[in-house]
Amino acid sequence: MIRHTGVQTVLAVFITLSAPAAAKPPETVEQWVEEALANNATLGALQSAIEAAEAGVDGSDTWADPVVKYGLAPETLEGPNMVGHRFEVSQRLPWPDQLSASREASEAGVVAARHDSLWQTRKLTASVKEAYARWWYSNRAIELHHETRALVEQLAEIARQRLNYGEGSQSDLLRIETELDTLDIQLVGLRAEQARIAASLIPLLGRRPGSSGLTLTAPPRTPMATESLAEIDHPLVKAAEARTAEAHARLDAAEVSRRPVFTASAGYNSLWADESKHWVVSIGVQLPLSGQLQKSAVRKAAAEVSQHQWQTTQAHRDLLDLLGDMTAAVQAGHGRLEILDERHIPNQRAHWEASLNELASGAGRLENAIDSARQLTGVKLTRAAVIRDLFSARARYDALSPTQTNALPH
Structure with missing residues (x-):
């Protein structure tokens, strides 16, 4: 005899197997952004650049490796005297400010690499959001097309x-069927x-996007950044x-390279008969006689400083220019959307209803009703385009916003 709980279990399994599969949840823009950031090759390369720059910092202020020399007098190997040896260790002595300048340059390179990665992340996020808006608009256009057909079916x-x-x-009916x-x-x-848009999104997402239940709303009005920011x-x-x-920092290091280079060395030389001369300590100096090589390095470093200063100034100006353009585009988009929602769409909907009633009573013209149906869904498509662009x-x-949180990658 089957127990009562066993019957309940069997029924539960049967209901589970017979129930329809749950509908797949719609894809969100946040999901797209997460996928793109996780799989983007450019971001991966920039992360490797950060790691390479960080590795360069570790040895940037380290002394040069010492040089070890060993010499042997071959003819003393079989002679009556002791074997002649010469052993020497030499170390190049860097200037302290040269080491600090080298480290500062490497650390600045790490900061630049991290900001490059953050900027690429921002750009990629914006590109994904734009792609999502295009995909949503494509699906919305088909939805409104079906709505237009339903309106014309009412006329039929x-x-x-x-x-x-x-x-x-009969000609009116045939005219509608032609429409x-x-x-x-x-x-x-x-x-x-x-289909073309779906294929174009494969490089960004690594797959074709889904099209069920997409939603996109206009972003809320928020204060925009001022265009007169000094920094x-x-x-x-x-x-x-x-x-x-x-x-x-590279310029500072180049300036230091114009100074003399000192080398300290110590060694043992058994070739001398006098044992008091076996141990030797010495100091060497490398003098930049013409100084042309060092002068050339300084001039090159100074030109690179000027180049980057101009690039920084231009980056600031370009950013202000783009901020101004996007601020104007956002504000204009909100203005157009307000007119569409409050006036244009309600008026066009009223026009369609009036055309439909007039056609049913025999007072209206068929062409006017067809045109009104197209205009009603057309203005809705215009609204969708405004939301997409906004x-x-x-x-x-x-x-581009300077107020967005800048979380530097590590």
Whole structure:
């Protein structure tokens, strides 16, 4: 005899197997960003660049390796006297400020690499958000196309009813059916465009995107950054500033290279008969006689400092320019969206309803009703385009914004 709990278990398994599979949740823009950041090759290369720069810091202020020399007099090997040896250890003595300048240059290189990675992360995030907006718009265009067809189907139903009552004409019905055929042809083009967009997103995501249940809303109104900032805490500018600091440190090191180079050495030489002369301690000096090599290095380093200073200035100006463009685009997008929601769409919806009623009563013209149906979904498509462009502009603005948190990668 089967126990009661066993029956419940069997029923539970049966219900589970017979229930329809849960619908796949819609893909979100956050999911896209996470996938892209995890698989992007450029970010991976920049992370390796950070690791390489950090490895260079460790030995940047280290003394040069000592030089060990050993000499042997071969003819003493079989002679009556003791074997002649000469042993020497020499060490190049660096200037302290030369070591500190070298370390400062390496550390500035690490900062620049980290800011490069952060800037690339910002740009990639903005690109993914723009791609998501394009994909959403493509799907929304097909949804509105089906809505347009449904509106025209309403006109066809009215035309059939009027024809049955002897008040309409066969040509009106045929005109509507021709319009439906035209819409079907347009749908083929929309689906082809959707397929092209899906293929273009494979390099970004590593796969084709899903199209079920996508949602995209306009970003909220928030205060925008001022365009008159004297200093901008942005990775694009900070990377340029770090490279300028690195060039300054390289210039300091080049200036030190114009000084004499000292070498200390100690050794043992058994070739001397006098044992008091076996141990030797010496100091060597390398003098830059012409100094041309050192002067050339200093001039090159100074030119690189000037180059990076100009690049930093231009990066600051470019950033302010782009911030101004994106601020204007975001503000204009909100303005257009407000007009569409409060006036344009309600007015067009009222126009469609009036055209539909007039056609049903025999007072309206069929062409006006068809045009009104297209305009109603057309203005909704315009609204979708505004949201797409506004979302993209806001994503680019966020990438450029100096107020965004700058979490440097390690």
